Amino acid sequence: MSRSAPAAALGAVAVAALALTGCGTVVAAEPTGSSAAAQITVTDDQGREVVIDGPVERAVVLNSYANEFVRAIGAGDTVVGVDRSSLNRLPYLEITDDEVIAEGLDQINYEAVAALEPDVVVLPRNAVWQEAAEQLEGFGIPVVVATAWDYAVFDDTVDLLGEVFGAEQEADGFQAFADEIQEVVAERVEGLDTVPVYWETAEPYLTVLPGSGFHAIIEAAGGENVFAEAGGGDVQQEITVDPAEVVTRDPAVIVHEYEPAATPTEASAFEATRDELTSRPGWSAIQAVEDDQVYVANGWATSAIAKSIGALYLATWLHPEAFEDVDPDAYLERWVTEFQGTDFAGVDGYISAPGDQG
């Protein structure tokens, strides 16, 4: 008798809850005066067929590379919501704080997304896209997976975004720019001897393996990744290596790349990183350190356009004689002013080459 009361109370709550899942038949009233939308059907990064009521006038885009691409195809003004990390990296996005709908790629605030009433949500494959698709289904908001950080699917991603935003021509123009850079590099490094390179990403001794976009740009730039044959990389094909191994493999060029940030890096920060790199125990014996071939870069520049800009810079560092007539800074400036539509603060905020200081 005494136990039935709480059970009944719990039962009442549950019955009410479960009733909500399927009892009543809810019919949506015909939306009046909505523009007869042209439907756009795309196949996304995960092979999903997604139907969007176009044209896309409001979009929520997660991941900074995707936001760069959307701006590069001239659709930046349709973006009404992004993740915090995109806004931190790209402060030139025309987004206010209350249009930030997630900190990173999980824990998306779906009601904030719904409140923005977007026509589409774009997120990369390492975001919680299944969950997002499920949660936003009830609002009729389609979810498109587009993975702009993956250099291997660059062409597909640009095509996909072109279709989604109805900007096929601009997408072609963006692709042509990328092709131009890649050709400049490819034709000049062909037949040259490769140079051993150690590429370090955000953390000390965190380097890259085949499969990573950074490995690809080393190869493209006529270099040779000193850890090319190592195994055991993580999901991004990155691996933390034994410091002694770097010394043993004796690279001729060392590159350390920061996380991307459009805000220019302070010269003192570059210098501190270079000092830290060259003073690591045993590193004085490395050829790159002896020859003063240690470069530090802001990923906003070197990872731009699926790392094409990075490949160009690296090629000029590895084979300066072959690139005497090429000015990589000009390409970077074009990317920033023409494709990102923001002011170029000068190359010194993004690239620190050994001769720069002093």
Place this chain on the structure above:
Amino acid sequence: MSLVIDDVRFSYGKHLVLDGVSLEVQEGTFCALLGPNGSGKSTLTKVVAGVHRPASGGVRFRGDDVLGLGRRAHARLIGYVPQSAEVPFDLTVREAVLLGRTPHFGIGPGRADWERVDEAIGLLGLEELEGRSISQLSGGQAQRVLVARAIAQDTRVLLLDEPTSALDLRYQIETLQLVRQITRSHGITALIAIHDLNHAGRFCDQAVLLHRGRIQRAGTPAEAFDEAALADIYGLDVTVEERDGYVEVRPVVHELELQR
């Protein structure tokens, strides 16, 4: 009309603890199980209490098989007071005594159950403590709560497993007095595993001496306490004499000489 233990054998793994124990306790009397550590007296109470299943042998009460009863029916017939019980939760005395009614009610206790609880609390003089948490009680008070629990269980047979070993002298005597009174006033048959021969001799009607899982001597304390037998069982010379109508056992203390 008696509790009969018939050729009970029990072992922990390969270690034989009870090796054919047979015993009869008249209803309404107080019987002491005595013997050194490891003699099997505690185990015997647990077998009768239904905590352990014997390998062979039987227990009968008023001629009916006890071991074949279901757990609840068994628990309505035979109550058990363990040595001590540490309770890791805050429980009031009244709630602790109510546990004794577990075999009697279904989901929740009824009026009759609470009446039994109040009666047991009254019998053990715990009224002023009944709202107190048992973690705040002294050892003697906590032991009385355990006895009250067994009283509330309202059984015909009461088993006590060394209930006095943790108590000071006054509470030892009080507990034994109380159990003896219950056997007299309620006609309950009580079986106690106890260390102190003199306490057993003073309060119990029957004394059973166990050694290595067998009964060595049984009878009234005066019959059971035989100097030679006790010396053999405990490995210590004793003298047995009568004082104020009760037998009393005293060790004969020689110069210190550790055995073997």
Place this chain on the structure above:
Amino acid sequence: MTTSLAERDAGTPPTGRGPAPARDDRPRRAGAWRPVALAAGAVVSVLAIVVAVTIGTAGVTLADVWGAILLATFGGTLQPDFSQAYSIVTELRLPRILLAFGAGAALSVAGAIMQGLLRNPLVSPFTLGVSPAAAFGAALAITLGGATTLPAWVIILSALGMALAVSAFVLSLASAKKMAVATLLLLGIAVTQLFEALTSALQFAANENTLQAIVRWTFGSVNDANWGDVQIVWIVLLLSLPLVLWFAKDLNAIAFAGDDAAKSLGVNVGPLRVGLIVVSVLLASVVVSFCGVIGFVGLVGPHIARLVIGADHRYLLPASGLAGGLLLLLADTVGRTVMAPAVIPVGIVVAFIGAPIFINLILTRKTALR
């Protein structure tokens, strides 16, 4: 005090059978307020759920909530201007709030059962390593089966299987050491570390797609709540509750009197213990399969309930459910408002609330850990 008792002992001859006259008027007094307290707790819970539905980034009024519930229950025509509020209430807020409450209640009831069975207020599905093991089971199923193709029940079964195996392992090892508290907790730490490492190892080997599905299990979150999750968690909870309440008085005997005395009180200790542990592990595993590992609720929920309603499991079990449900509901509401629009996973928030309570519980324990 002791003296007066002794005097009464000495002076009062034992009464015969039959109730003592002075006590007749109040034989059932004890615990009469408890059903009332439980009912009040249930009412508070319903109110808390309703209030929580109105709280959030997108403005939704109480009237919107009521309108949405009526519409969803009885059907009708959804007007375009109500469409967004309706979807926010029925698709996002209600599922997540009911999942948070149900998950908190399930974990807390699971904790209360384990604490009673093991006679130890410091154990929970989390401290015994059951939750991390369930998380590993879920992650393993996702890695082997792929995140998109696998039906939910496979993940649940895998989580449950791993959790049952681990609890059997931990409890059998601990029983060899007489279930000493230190042994249990140390085994729990070892198992937790092991399974967290195993889950990390799976993450290392996973592709991006599987990875984001696994990562969801490493911290507790209800951000992906849907009605399917809510249904399963509540069905398991509501089937378990009457079952455990039926055996609550037997659980009382084990918890308060110990195994031997419980047997002598007519309780089938062995089968009951196994059965209740299975129920407890099931409750915890189902929650972990949907929400990931949420610590502290299974520990702190029963503790709060015990402070309010006492240790009697007939009241403690439902009260633990209410306390755990409210705790997780509060934590989730804080998590999705305090840094809005950012959503802080409920597992993180609840740790901030739960850890201090747990530390307090250890420090104020009357008996030292043994």
